[in-house]
Amino acid sequence: MSTIRLSVPETAKKNEIIEIKAMIQHPMETGYRRGMRGEVIERDIITLFECRYDGEIFFEGEFHPGIAANPFLSFYLKATKTAELVFRWTDQTGQSWSETATLTVT
Amino acid sequence: MIRLAACLLILLTSCSPTADVTLPDDAIATKDLQSGSAFLTEETRALQEDDFENPGLLWVERGADLFVDTSASSKSCADCHDEQLKGVAASYPQLDELSAELVNLEKRINLCRARHQDLPELTYESDDLLALTAYVANQSHGAPITVAVTEETRASYEAGEAYFYTPRGQFNLACNQCHNENWGKKLRGDTISQGHGNGFPAYRYEWQSFGSLHRRLHDCDTGVRAEPFTLGSQTYIDLEYYLAVRANGLPVESPAIRR
Amino acid sequence: MTDTSNAHQLGFSRRSLLVMTASALPLAALPSFAQSDDNDIKQVKSSLFGDRKIQDGRVEVKLPPIAENGNSVALDISVDSPMTESDHVKQIVVLSPLNPEALVSRYTLTPANGKAAISARIRLAGSQTIEVIAEMSDGTLWRGKKPTLVTLAACVIG
Structure with a gap:
């Protein structure tokens, strides 16, 4: 289970530019570390973040081992319509986690 | 009658927690007490205070879900505890009256699971136990630590104090040598803190994750090349207790950010 | 850190300070995310x-x-x-x-x-x-x- 935290305003005026924040619990294990017995700790990272607004991807992030554990991102959206926002994180094996939020445009 | 008088005495001593405890010569004066966050950069302090960006909140949020969860037991934590948990964490570790043992928050949560929820113990340092502990600790965010020493807990306090002042490991260092005598000074890129536990469970940059005070104590012991104790052991609970009394008055900061 | 002249003033014994310095160095070579000579x-x-x-x-x-x-x-x-x-x-x-x-x-x-x-x-x-x-x-x-x-x-x- 990966906990996800989202910060999306519930409402916005039409054409207002809003800040969106998203964070997910994930170790982002680099593959460069070694364990107590010298063994390489295998890489385990989220490689892709996508955010959809009314079904359409408007922002994407491609993550590499240089992204810190428990990835945090903030970005902006121009609020044009009342619609659902879908946030999706996908790891290197294809497993994904998602969360949604509804933005009401007045 | 004598018993009643004894109870009253205990109640009175609880009001002034450290009144019956002789503080060592090198103890930090109350007016000089500083939380670990005082030794961090401004940016890290701001991150700790941010009610969204603090990564420790991922565990608090998970704890909030677990607190009301009834999928494994007919009773959730919230069925018994509602608002009552506000400020509670500030008085831990404390005596569990049923077993007459000193327990910390983690142990109290596991006792609750066994006694009231018929659930198995959560493993120390597991994400779920950290999450529940963080959630409960967060209910006391900002509350001053108020931990009393009573006749029943005096032995634990003294054991914790002895641990604090005993040099150990290949470096032959005792806790007080760094955290009482040299706090505020530099050790490589770090500024030595006063060694308080008021921010724990906390998110540490070094762990790149969230962890308990016992994990931090384990790391301190390893750092001086001493054999560390088991997380959740009575030795560490006693030390946690001594540290809490030593930090009386500092605000609970969990989930804090630490280096 | 290697200035041992004020070791006593700091309250550490000179020896323990030297031991700390000596053992801190190899550790510093093992950060969780090591530097690389062949950065691409x-x-x-x-x-x-x-x-x-x-x-x-x-x-x-x-x-x-x-x-x-x-x-x-x-x-x-x-x-x-x-x-x-x-x-x-x-x-x-x-x-x-x-x-x-x-x-x-x-x-x-x-x-x-x-x-x-x-x-x-x-x-x-x-x-x-x-x-x-x-x-x-x-x-x-x-x-x-x-x-x-x-x-x-x-x-x-x-």
């Missing part, structure tokens, strides 16, 4: 942008002047762009000249963003200057840089 920043840039011209400007990069731990450093980027259909930022690329992998992350933006600004937290294998390149919808490439100092911790467990 040139290859990454040429594979992403070929030999296209990269101009300095329009990209503002913010990092704390001192990062107290390289495991998580706050990075803020903003690009000077109106973010319209005809003139917007298409992608932002974050590059490190010192990490084992130069490509830290890459972001794809659209006019729907309304504003070309993002924040993230990145790992830094040591003090370095982070380079951020923005590709615009007209195909031009713009660059901003920011140096930061990563301090070394005293009590590193591994």
Whole structure:
């Protein structure tokens, strides 16, 4: 289970530019570390973040081992319509986690 | 009658927690007490205070879900505890009256699971136990630590104090040598803190994750090349207790950010 | 740290201070995210942008002047762009000249963003200057840089 935290305003005026924040619990294990017995700790990272607004991807992030554990991102959206926002994180094996939020445009 | 008088005495001593405890010569004066966050950069302090960006909140949020969860037991934590948990964490570790043992928050949560929820113990340092502990600790965010020493807990306090002042490991260092005598000074890129536990469970940059005070104590012991104790052991609970009394008055900061 | 003249004043014995210094050094060679001698920043840039011209400007990069731990450093980027259909930022690329992998992350933006600004937290294998390149919808490439100092911790467990 990966906990996800989202910060999306519930409402916005039409054409207002809003800040969106998203964070997910994930170790982002680099593959460069070694364990107590010298063994390489295998890489385990989220490689892709996508955010959809009314079904359409408007922002994407491609993550590499240089992204810190428990990835945090903030970005902006121009609020044009009342619609659902879908946030999706996908790891290197294809497993994904998602969360949604509804933005009401007045 | 004598018993009643004894109870009253205990109640009175609880009001002034450290009144019956002789503080060592090198103890930090109350007016000089500083939380670990005082030794961090401004940016890290701001991150700790941010009610969204603090990564420790991922565990608090998970704890909030677990607190009301009834999928494994007919009773959730919230069925018994509602608002009552506000400020509670500030008085831990404390005596569990049923077993007459000193327990910390983690142990109290596991006792609750066994006694009231018929659930198995959560493993120390597991994400779920950290999450529940963080959630409960967060209910006391900002509350001053108020931990009393009573006749029943005096032995634990003294054991914790002895641990604090005993040099150990290949470096032959005792806790007080760094955290009482040299706090505020530099050790490589770090500024030595006063060694308080008021921010724990906390998110540490070094762990790149969230962890308990016992994990931090384990790391301190390893750092001086001493054999560390088991997380959740009575030795560490006693030390946690001594540290809490030593930090009386500092605000609970969990989930804090630490280096 | 190696100045042992005030060791007594500090309350540590001279010996324990020396032992600490000596054993802290090999530990420092084992950070969780080791520095790399063969960082691939040139290859990454040429594979992403070929030999296209990269101009300095329009990209503002913010990092704390001192990062107290390289495991998580706050990075803020903003690009000077109106973010319209005809003139917007298409992608932002974050590059490190010192990490084992130069490509830290890459972001794809659209006019729907309304504003070309993002924040993230990145790992830094040591003090370095982070380079951020923005590709615009007209195909031009713009660059901003920011140096930061990563301090070394005293009590590193591994």
